[in-house]
Amino acid sequence: MAYFLQQLINGLTLGAIYGLIALGYTMVYGIIGMINFAHGEIYMVGAFVSLISFLVLGAAGITWVPLMLAIVLVISMVFTSIYGWTIERLAYRPLRGSVRLAPLISAIGVSIFLQNYVQLVQGARIKPLPPVIRGGFTLMGDGDNFVVQLSYLQIIIMLLTVGLMVAFTMVITRTDLGRAQRACEQDKTMAALLGVNVDRTISMTFVMGAALAAVAGVMVTMYYGVVDFYIGFLAGVKAFTAAVLGGIGSLPGAMLGGILIGLIESFWSAYFTIEYKDVAAFAILVMVLIFRPTGLLGRPEIEKV
């Protein structure tokens, strides 16, 4: 029971992170119908920027955790937003209106470029970060000395994620920008006829997705304490799987999918073999695509107009 509870906590933490990344995939897919394969790399860039920021702040003597965390979050979000905006501008917008495959190939190109770029400027070795937030609660122990730990960091990750998801949902459902995004998702020409600057709305979508990925990057850097130039690929595939599992294009679906993938991965490593934990995500992706391509909360393609 204790062991199960521990996996549940770990899985939810992981799931929160995947959910944040998955939102970026699903938003971009929703608005331009394209899988942004460079999104995992945005998250990786966010993780690197956060690592460097933590180290610089530490060296500068700023060690009060809330302040440190706030500064790192802001810096990472600003950096990834610029990356997200630039990628859309340079690699996708010029290809809008050409064949469907073109931006996809461009995305893969951007992804390879970013990996190599970070590898070149940061080196290929794994970069460590000393723990920023230590400690936590011991929830329960059982007979054979297994204790359930809920770390402060896990609490922060979950609270931050929930807060962001609520804020994000408000933006999409209540604000002019969110309404314009949903309008572009349904009919770009009509949105333009009504005065929506479609290009700018698409740019904003990339910026929002990138900022959320940055938060995930910050959290992972703190959670695992290591970063390397290749983390974007696996996290990207898993978050993409989460988005597909939840129903690509659906925001609640991305959050739900993220949590499910986190839980599956956590329980898989705990009860089966840890070596195959990454395979689990791929297997789910394949199965969802075969048996339920619209995902759990996705809407069927046909709709009354």
Add this chain to the structure above:
Amino acid sequence: MTAMLTVSGVKTFYGSIEALKGVDLIVEEGEIVTLIGANGAGKSTLLMTVCGSPQARYGRITFEGRDITRVPTFEIVRRGIAQSPEGRRIFGRMTVLENLQMGAVTARAATFDRDLERVFTLFPRLKERLSQRAGTMSGGEQQMLAIGRALMSQPRLLLLDEPSLGLAPLVVKQIFEVIREINREQGMTVFLVEQNAYHALKLAHRAYVLVTGRITMSGTGAELLANPEVRTAYLEGGH
């Protein structure tokens, strides 16, 4: 009177297909002008070209004396032209209220409530349905919403593309009544595209006939209604 909208020598292409082959027409302030023509003549293309989507390849379009031929689509509505396009194109997954808010994207927030009330006065049905998902409404209600949405931008020129398409005769009558009212009460200039030539010609001050990308006839609504050629081509088979 000053020409509000002028279209001169406009040619529009889809790839290599020439959909408009040099169209000239004008709409004066305060008029209802209708453009009739068979399916595929290029009526919708003309309305969309006025809004810059697609842009005219040749020719010139002016609105209130300024050239708008190369103005991007999302700026057109800021100049004062709103369109209720063919097929209505309402946002089916949004509520009625959200659709109307989309119509007000370029309008001043201060006048939103007043504009909303004005739309409700024209289409009381929309008020009852404010929080309903627009895609679940009937065709007639969706058409009302499309026109209401266009009005929310406080346009000076209203472009309507086949508002009667697929609607029951009673609803068509209602919609045309509202168009007349918008024109009379609010002085709104209306450019109306219709296949339903009889109703359109009865309503309009002036009319043009479009045949495969060219204007072939023009005159007052009454003139065209009496014209034998128009009668055989567009009014036979009842209305």
